[in-house]
Amino acid sequence: MTTITETRTGTNALEIDDISKVFGHGGGAVTAIDGMTVTVGTGEFLAIVGASGCGKSTLLSLVAGLEEPTTGAVDVGGHRVAMMFQEAALFPWLTVGANIEIPMKVNRVPKAERRKRVIELLDLVRLSGFERKRPHELSGGMRQRVALARALAQDADVLLMDEPFGALDAMTRDILHDELERIWRERSLTILFVTHNVREAVRLGDRVVLLSSRPGRVIKEFPVEGERPRRIDSALIAGQAAAITDRLREEVSRHA
Amino acid sequence: MPETDARNRQVQGLDALELQPGKSVGDRGAAGIAGRIWAATWPKAVAVVIVLAAWQALVWSGWRTEYVFPGPDRVLPALLNEVTDPAFWSAVQVTMRRAFVGFALALAVGVVVGLAVSQFRPLRSAIGSLVTGLQTMPSIVWFPFAMLLYGISESAIMFVIILGAAPSIAGGLTSGIDYVSPSLLRAGQVMGLRGVQRYSLLIVPAALPMFVTGLKQGWAFAWRSLMAGELLVIINQENSIGWALSQARQLNDADRLLSYIIIVLVIGIMIDVFFNWADRSLRRRWGIAPS
Numbered sequence: 001m002t003t004i005t006e007t008r009t010g011t012n013a014l015e016i017d018d019i020s021k022v023f024g025h026g027g028g029a030v031t032a033i034d035g036m037t038v039t040v041g042t043g044e045f046l047a048i049v050g051a052s053g054c055g056k057s058t059l060l061s062l063v064a065g066l067e068e069p070t071t072g073a074v075d076v077g078g079h080r081v082a083m084m085f086q087e088a089a090l091f092p093w094l095t096v097g098a099n100i101e102i103p104m105k106v107n108r109v110p111k112a113e114r115r116k117r118v119i120e121l122l123d124l125v126r127l128s129g130f131e132r133k134r135p136h137e138l139s140g141g142m143r144q145r146v147a148l149a150r151a152l153a154q155d156a157d158v159l160l161m162d163e164p165f166g167a168l169d170a171m172t173r174d175i176l177h178d179e180l181e182r183i184w185r186e187r188s189l190t191i192l193f194v195t196h197n198v199r200e201a202v203r204l205g206d207r208v209v210l211l212s213s214r215p216g217r218v219i220k221e222f223p224v225e226g227e228r229p230r231r232i233d234s235a236l237i238a239g240q241a242a243a244i245t246d247r248l249r250e251e252v253s254r255h256a
Numbered sequence: 257m258p259e260t261d262a263r264n265r266q267v268q269g270l271d272a273l274e275l276q277p278g279k280s281v282g283d284r285g286a287a288g289i290a291g292r293i294w295a296a297t298w299p300k301a302v303a304v305v306i307v308l309a310a311w312q313a314l315v316w317s318g319w320r321t322e323y324v325f326p327g328p329d330r331v332l333p334a335l336l337n338e339v340t341d342p343a344f345w346s347a348v349q350v351t352m353r354r355a356f357v358g359f360a361l362a363l364a365v366g367v368v369v370g371l372a373v374s375q376f377r378p379l380r381s382a383i384g385s386l387v388t389g390l391q392t393m394p395s396i397v398w399f400p401f402a403m404l405l406y407g408i409s410e411s412a413i414m415f416v417i418i419l420g421a422a423p424s425i426a427g428g429l430t431s432g433i434d435y436v437s438p439s440l441l442r443a444g445q446v447m448g449l450r451g452v453q454r455y456s457l458l459i460v461p462a463a464l465p466m467f468v469t470g471l472k473q474g475w476a477f478a479w480r481s482l483m484a485g486e487l488l489v490i491i492n493q494e495n496s497i498g499w500a501l502s503q504a505r506q507l508n509d510a511d512r513l514l515s516y517i518i519i520v521l522v523i524g525i526m527i528d529v530f531f532n533w534a535d536r537s538l539r540r541r542w543g544i545a546p547s
Contacts, residue, residue, distance in 0.1 A: 064446060082446070089443035092542045093461045102457060103447045126267045136543020139274030154447060172274075175266055182263075 013079055013158055013190035014040035014063065019072030020215075021058050032058040034215035035072075040158075040192055045184055047205030048194045049244065051252050055216030056194040060160045063192065079190070082156035086163045088143035090135040096122070096146050097131035103154040121149040124183060141172035145179070152187065159184075161193045165200070174232055177203055181229055198248065199241045203232040208244060212251050219251060326510050335515035343495060348519070351486065351497040354410065358417030359478045365418055366425025366474060373426065374433040384430075387423045395420035395481040399488050413485035420481035421474035428470010432463030465538050472531040479524060 016038040023030045032055040040046045050056055061067045062074055064083050082103075090099045097118045104114045122128050125145035135143055144164055151159060165173045181204065184191055195201050201208045208222045222244055226236045308328045315327035322330070338344045373380050373387065395416050402412040436459060444458040486498020493499070497516060504513035 066442075066445060085439065085442070087439050089437075089439040091440065091443075091458070091461070092544075093464070093538075102449075105457065106448045106453060126264060127271075134541065134543055137275075139271065141274065142271055150447075172270060175270055178263060179267065 011042050012039045013042040015075040017073050019069040022070045031215040045191045045206045047201035047208045049201045050211030051213045053213040054211035079158045080156040081158045082151035082154040083160040084151050084164045086166045088147040096133050100150045100153050125149045158190045198245045202237050202241045330511050331514045334511035347495040347500050358414050362418045362421035366422040370426035370429030374430040390423040396484045412489050417478045417481045421478035424474035425470050428467045432466030436462040
């Protein structure tokens with residue numbers, strides 16, 4: 001891996017421009033996001049951290065186009081957006097291969113081509129030979145890799161990730177960080193990665209954006225230093241994470 | 257690249273450790289299969305023997321005269337006699353045809369009603385509880401009305417079968433659709449599943465296990481309604497299981513009466529075995545039952 005990915009290529013894959021999202025009306029209205037502006041460069045890995053109630057899931061829904069912002073705009077500039085969740089949400093009645101085929105069926109990819117790409121995607125997530133297994137036969141980490149393959153089958157170049165490794169054990173999570181980083185580079189993806197875990201954010205992100213809670217606003221952006229691949233247990237990561245965690249705790253105590 | 261290779265080994269090692277050690281299926285020999293069949297069969301065989309013994313003991317106790325309550329020694333030969341008679345098979349054929357046609361109609365009505373109820377909220381509050389109410393109603397109470405509507409005809413029987421079975425089928429379908437996991441729905445939405453594909457690739461397969469449960473219950477109601485119908489609505493002396501039962505009673509032929517009861521039981525068990533098989537293979541595919 002000799003190519004050093006440029007973190008900012010000048011053009012933005014994603015522009016979130018002063019968005020707000022209010023749920024409900026009148027007295028019961030809840031402001032989930034209030035005036036948030038975030039830009040994500042093409043090929044950038046942006047990590048977003050925040051405590052509960054920072055509206056990060058709402059943010060991802062808005063970017064994915066599942067919901068409309070109350071004010072402001074989300075511009076994905078014609079990029080195709082895929083999304084992954086904390087649970088793999090694979091269809092339990094289908095084999096691993098058939099699960100990965102679903103987005104291609106939606107996009108009307110011919111059958112022979114679908115087969116070929118399933119093999120290729122399984123190879124990418126290092127699950128060659130698991131095509132005929134069913135989701136319940138796999139471990140949690142393997143299911144998340146299938147979910148990643150399924151997201152990539154959407155032909156998306158922007159990947160939204162909502163705490164995708166939150167339910168995994170530490171060792172599996174570490175290995176999946178390496179895997180995600182490798183695939184991000186190989187596929188030149190743009191990733192918007194939301195997590196509660198500050199170290200994870202520093203391990204993976206080119207930048208870390210810290211959000212406030214209730215309503216969600218951007219508190220601060222932190223550029224991350226250190227060459228990839230970084231180690232989550234390195235002093236460099238720990239030091240940067242500590243600074244962000246301090247700021248996050250400050251924000252949390254504000255709600256006491 | 258050595259680095260990539262090392263990574264690959266880490267990932268594969270972790271996967272191998274996390275997978276349960278090989279419960280390899282498919283390498284059972286012929287002896288293994290025979291053993292499994294034996295293990296599944298012998299408790300049932302023992303149960304049959306116990307029932308026959310208890311029955312015979314009751315007959316020997318002199319509780320009723322053998323004239324009205326014959327033992328297995330008389331009923332089993334009578335049963336064998338029936339089974340070898342073509343008239344018996346035509347009776348079974350008529351009954352099973354009614355059962356399947358009735359069930360198919362109930363299926364069609366149940367699916368349409370179930371889909372409608374799950375799609376339109378107002379409809380759900382309007383007729384949702386009505387469907388549940390119908391489910392608890394003994395279908396036999398519909399027969400007098402059905403006979404008024406349709407006369408002494410097969411349509412009267414079909415009418416009651418549909419009223420008996422369709423609510424369960426509709427109920428199974430609506431709860432199947434209601435309980436599709438929200439995370440699957442969200443995944444489908446993110447992948448762009450819309451319209452027909454949303455149904456064919458997501459909702460229908462996800463609702464299938466509960467739908468099959470509804471079908472099984474619907475069949476039980478259909479079968480009961482049919483038996484009641486054949487006893488009450490006797491059409492032109494047409495031979496059927498119900499007709500044979502009431503004939504046997506009128507002729508005080510207890511041997512035949514009991515052998516037909518056994519037939520009804522056996523048919524019920526066979527269909528139940530089929531539904532259980534369907535249910536189990538679905539659950540195994542989903543990984544929600546031990547294989």
